Amino acid sequence: KMKISYLLARTISSCAKESFIKPPDKALYSAGRLSRALHMQAKTVQSFDKVHQNLPTEQKIGALTDFWNLRFEENSLSLRAQGDILNKTVVVGVSGGVDSSVSALLLKNAGFKNVIGVFMHNWDPQDESGDQAACPLVEDAKHARQVCQQIGIPFFEASFVKQYWVEVFEPYIAMLEKGGTPNPDIFCNQKIKFQALREYVDSKFGSDALIATGHYARLCRSEEASYPCLVKAKDSSKDQTYFLSGVDKRALSRAMFPLGHIQKKQVRHVAAEFGLCTAKKKDSVGICFVGKRKFSDFIGNYIVDKPGIIVDIDNEQKKYGTHNGLFRYTIGQGAKIAGLNEKLFVAGKRMATNELLVCSGSNNPALFSGSCFIKLEDMFWVDENMRTKTKGPMLLDCRVRYRQTSVKCYLSFVTTLMGETGYKIEFEVPEKAVTPMQAAVFYDGEICLGGGLISYVE
Numbered sequence: 028k029m030k031i032s033y034l035l036a037r038t039i040s041s042c043a044k045e046s047f048i049k050p051p052d053k054a055l056y057s058a059g060r061l062s063r064a065l066h067m068q069a070k071t072v073q074s075f076d077k078v079h080q081n082l083p084t085e086q087k088i089g090a091l092t093d094f095w096n097l098r099f100e101e102n103s104l105s106l107r108a109q110g111d112i113l114n115k116t117v118v119v120g121v122s123g124g125v126d127s128s129v130s131a132l133l134l135k136n137a138g139f140k141n142v143i144g145v146f147m148h149n150w151d152p153q154d155e156s157g158d159q160a161a162c163p164l165v166e167d168a169k170h171a172r173q174v175c176q177q178i179g180i181p182f183f184e185a186s187f188v189k190q191y192w193v194e195v196f197e198p199y200i201a202m203l204e205k206g207g208t209p210n211p212d213i214f215c216n217q218k219i220k221f222q223a224l225r226e227y228v229d230s231k232f233g234s235d236a237l238i239a240t241g242h243y244a245r246l247c248r249s250e251e252a253s254y255p256c257l258v259k260a261k262d263s264s265k266d267q268t269y270f271l272s273g274v275d276k277r278a279l280s281r282a283m284f285p286l287g288h289i290q291k292k293q294v295r296h297v298a299a300e301f302g303l304c305t306a307k308k309k310d311s312v313g314i315c316f317v318g319k320r321k322f323s324d325f326i327g328n329y330i331v332d333k334p335g336i337i338v339d340i341d342n343e344q345k346k347y348g349t350h351n352g353l354f355r356y357t358i359g360q361g362a363k364i365a366g367l368n369e370k371l372f373v374a375g376k377r378m379a380t381n382e383l384l385v386c387s388g389s390n391n392p393a394l395f396s397g398s399c400f401i402k403l404e405d406m407f408w409v410d411e412n413m414r415t416k417t418k419g420p421m422l423l424d425c426r427v428r429y430r431q432t433s434v435k436c437y438l439s440f441v442t443t444l445m446g447e448t449g450y451k452i453e454f455e456v457p458e459k460a461v462t463p464m465q466a467a468v469f470y471d472g473e474i475c476l477g478g479g480l481i482s483y484v485e
Contacts, residue, residue, distance in 0.1 A: 094246040094255040099288040106133040116141040116236040118228050123167030125305040126241030128174040129294045130285040144175040144182045149191040173304045187223050194218035206376045207464025208357040217273035237283050243267045245287035255279045257409050257475040262290045269429045272468040272478040273407045330354050335381030340374045340393045350383045359460025395457035401479035402449040408477035424470040
């Protein structure tokens with residue numbers, strides 16, 4: 028009891044010194060959250076009042092140079108490469124969109140002697156009910172083929188439907204059913220584009236072939252690093268390192284991102300100038316397999332509705348009717364309730380009682396979190412050696428959502444009193460709408476170090 032009292036006092040005392048740590052209160056912490064908070068405090072070796080750990084030497088990158096010595100020339104809007112790299116086979120994952128189309132075009136025009144386009148079938152509309160035309164797969168494959176014909180490169184189609192279902196979709200559904208909000212694109216890049224596709228390329232085109240995509244990201248090296256590091260794209264508004272954070276350095280050593288040094292508007296210009304059929308095609312947004320459908324309509328094919336009560340987190344005597352299933356909601360989103368003029372927001376989920384917790388006001392304290400926890404097995408590093416070198420606390424930049432402005436956080440390796448081993452993330456300023464099973468992705472400046480799936484939030 029004395030130890031717990033001391034820890035609670037230490038937490039509250041810390042609040043007086045550091046405005047970014049909030050004391051446990053009813054708005055932010057349920058009894059379970061407070062218990063976890065105290066357990067986390069008990070085993071955290073260092074806190075904010077101590078000097079943060081420096082990153083391992085090989086992560087301290089100075090001047091960044093392209094891993095493949097690619098250079099984009101602004102005046103001619105062309106990619107330049109030189110040396111033996113031009114003799115390598117480069118397999119481009121052509122999706123039928125403008126980004127992968129221009130990637131293939133730039134590589135072909137740069138002088139690579141063997142550029143090949145492969146369209147990946149990751150989803151089978153026959154597996155679902157409803158409007159199959161809402162999934163743009165057929166149209167995308169048609170555009171991918173046309174682009175390869177225009178550029179003058181071979182075109183292949185490969186099916187990864189089974190791998191996608193097992194490695195991406197089933198885990199995604201399982202996390203939704205447990206109350207999480209996962210991002211399937213991270214799993215798709217990790218398990219399909221840079222694993223299953225690589226195995227296909229190895230068997231069909233040789234194990235020395237490279238794999239290029241239309242991702243906005245850079246691969247760089249420095250004098251200190253002999254492997255590629257994942258670096259933010261030049262176009263910060265399109266940077267996709269968040270989605271690539273689960274791809275390790277060995278897979279990245281076979282990868283190529285031609286658009287990493289280019290602005291999106293330049294990509295459109297190149298496509299239009301060459302007359303590509305995808306030049307004016309709209310960018311795809313949202314989850315690929317959902318297509319043009321409403322998420323709630325699509326996901327209802329795979330998860331059975333489980334109605335429950337909607338409860339006000341600030342006044343639990345106040346009820347707002349029922350919801351159709353917790354999987355349909357995510358923390359921070361608006362909660363539309365029929366007949367209610369007041370705007371409410373999702374503040375949490377109680378899985379044990381199937382209750383949806385809501386609050387009023389977009390800046391309600393219940394929407395903000397001071398810290399969260401990632402289990403050891405749910406952490407993925409670009410350089411796996413970081414697993415043993417990370418002790419902390421390390422001061423890093425962090426994103427818990429795509430296109431979010433990076434925020435400062437301290438990352439520490441901890442063992443809780445509950446026996447859980449993993450990483451504690453403590454935000455300098457309370458962060459809004461942090462959600463279980465979201466990916467928290469970490470950066471040292473421009474370099475993406477990796478990330479992990481949030482287990483629980485405090």
